[in-house]
Amino acid sequence: MTVNNGTSGNESPAYQNQDEVLTDFINPFWEELFSKDYVLKKNLAAVKESILFKYSPFTSLSEEKNNIINEIIRQPQNYIVSGLAGTGKTVVLTNLAARLSQTYPNKRIAVVVKTNWVKSAQKIFQAYSVKNIDVFTAYKLIKSGEQYDYVLVDEAHRLRRYYSKGNHVTQDIFNKDENQNELKLLGKLNPCFILFYDPAQTIRPSDIPKKDYNTFLTDNEFKELKLTKEYRVNINELNKTYTSDDFMTGIQEFLQIDSSNAKFDHNIFQSYLTNPDAYFGVVNSIHELFDYLDDCENYEPATQNRVMAGYTREWASHQKKNRDRNDVYDWVEGNYHWKWNSDSENWLMKKNSRIEIGSIHAVQGIDLNYAGVIISTDISIDNTGKIIGIPENYKDRNGQYKSDDYSKEGFSNFIKNIYYVLLTRGIDGVRVYFEDKKMQQYFYDFMGINKEVQ
Template sequence: MSKKYVFKEFKINRVSERPEPLKNDEIGLKDQKRLEKGDTIYIYFGKSHSYVGQTKQFLKRYKQHYMAQSKFDLRNYKCVVMSFGQLINQLSLDDIENQLITYIAADGKHNEVLSDNSTLGNSIIPYPQQDQVKSDFITPFWHELYTHNYVHTPDIETVRQSVLFKYSPFHELSEIQAQIIQEIVNDTRNNFVINGMAGTGKTVMLTNLAAVLSKKNPNKKVAVIVKANWEKTAKKIFKTYGKSNIAVYTAVKFIQAEEDYDFVIIDESHRLRRYYSKSQNTLNTIFRLPPKVAEERGVNYDVGANELEKIVKRSKQIVLMYDPSQQIRPGDITMEQFNNITHKFKHFYLPTEYRINIPEKSGKYRRAYTGENYIKGIKNFLGINDNKNDSKFYKELFQDYLVSGKDAYFGICNSIEELFDYLNDMKNYDPASQNRVVAGYCRKWVSKKSEQSDWVENSNHWNWNSRLEDWINAPDSENEIGSIHAVQGIDLNYVGVIIGKDLTINEKGELVADSENYYDNYGKFKKNDPHPLQFDRFVKNIYYVLLTRGIDGIRVYFEDKKVEKAFKKFMGING
């Protein structure tokens, strides 16, 4: 079958250190005519970095690069690949450029992928042949890049599953996400809160917004604040996509740096900390009072302080990603503290776009198989649905596994071993998928200090996540069980969730948290400061987070059979 594009490559020859211009005798007459005037995608490849661009006049553009009439330095590159054809035109150029930037960066062969892309922070306008561009250009073109040794990964589907792809600052945005970003970028007076539940794309918006702000304000300082489990990944994302002028911190490190920034964007701002005596010492050091003040007050810490107020003081403009349903510890900033600081901020609300990638359903299942419906069902069962308008949902999604088996998005397993078997089976169907078993904090972490296993089931043994930061990429993490602190804010493909005995059914038949089976020491209130309802909410929030990590499928194992029975009754599951 003939191709719908032309693939051309030229070596960049040098005389001493200076590149030579392309010579007419290196280019065929038809190629020359097309490259003089015609829509073209081009990629310069160097030893460890690349540059992706688009133009209507490639030969003129190359001459500008050769004559150093731009910031682009041709001496850094060894060759250039160009492509033009019937699918590459003014309608598709932005989409193609965005996709190639993202794929090449996510592939990992090049430490940095540069571009002068002007579509950052915008949504791609749908155009005719958009699906054909993916199937008849992007996929075969990628294969040619691989066969010519320009990229590492032969299978483009493998690239799509990588973290660098999922959180690319060139990721296609929804129309609402793009509108919010443009409004923030154009407003120099206000601070902002972006409210959104799980799966609304807050983290993708964060990477896009940071990239847009850094590009439009090259002389201003941009900082991104993330949780510790995402710090290393965020740094790699911005560096790989050529945005190394964006500083990445955890909240504690940002405060300790004592440096002012023009723009600060905070992911997971519901997890910012307040002073709470039962917190990690490394966190509470930022709330320690100066000796003289401490002596005057008779206390060593600023007991009413929180991280957000300290960050605001060092930020000219601030944007917060927020979901109060993901607060999970007593030391997290309270809603009252958050609201007091942000009551004059401008608020945006993201609609639910939680992705459930399943075969299209018909009939009654069609209405049930939506992200919004799934989240409603989970929040209603857990009793954390604060919106009375969301009390109705379709239960067929939760019943379908009895009919569709492995093809169903949701299902219930009878053991932890079955969870691992399910994820392993899905790996056979989707080898590039990222799949993990996760659990509530319902086991002691004994493997930290001994050779004992944290989880034992018959002859099977498993441990908690071996590290917190970047756990998904840790060796052997597929054979471990991840805690909330390893996976909060991270999307996976297939997920197995252990609902432990830290959730139980009380004498009144209510779903409640059980502190006796909950082992996160910093997740419990002090004995002289009990808040049973708030603790109950924290544990339920943890399971809300865990149960919304899976894009392609989820299986659940209930340790407490009373909870499983209650869940089945609530969801109308007969089996």
């Protein structure tokens, strides 16, 4: 497919009476196209929220993103593109892959993603007829032994090392070599490497440690390019004084991920007390999270909304003996009950995902419109005011430390990173339920909310 009206990468600016133009002209025009069978979906909002739209390799980009893509194409070498959650790393990846494909049609390009995003990535490139691109997990690319000219790795902070308590199904690529990891094995394919990386999103002991990452980057002469502006969060509130950057900074400071004591507007975390439609809010139960999503969908039916949680329940519903049973639940609250995500691969698109609770492995790297987050009992606050992980409440079997490798600080960092990821999935709204009441009171105190937890 040839795109004759593609952009040069500039962001589309807001304009006067934008909402009126959308309501009075664009939406009716789209419905007219639908009535004549020129488009497949009647609701334009549903198109805008689709994966194909969000990650279209022909989408309009900011100047920062476009400059990064142009440099990588112009000067082929190893790059690491770093950025916090919401800065658009995956958007840059899909656009970069498409531009490389067009610029170098005879080059072989591999796109490496996590398991939960393989089918979505394949769907994107197939739908837009982007050629000479193959999509893999890191494990499957390494197993294939295929040589590629470019290897683009999304969520590169989740690449793994050999770890004896890791997932044994995919550990065979390391041959029990303690010094082996997926970065080194991918490097043997002799590609031009482009890694998309956020160290605050490492969540397991088997993820490559930052010091080993830095050694590899130095030895292989990677150049760092930074994404600095947050794009995911959309705070649509009247008379607001805060920005999406205040939210992202506040989450990092609250979770003690960033120790710089960066300034942010605390009102972003307080406004729900007087405005029920505020971007952020705290609720009193798990079922209220689902009620919140129901209300959002009544108002905006085309949105993608899910409840997520820390990994503090056994995945009993996934056990072979229970998979076909309708009376086995992982989360129970009074008369309410829910299952964990039925699958980690492409969970967002699964039929029942809206009435399930997603773990970190089902949601890392995805965008939601409205998000409900259960901050569970694998995290708490000690007597010194320091956030700590609670290992006995953490049920991810592949996320356990070896007995001779356990680090209280390291484990706490993994748990904090998990909640950083969960809390930054929502584009249009987030509601949080705290199972640990000490953690909830700490949040109130930290954010200047004058409330006592009952």
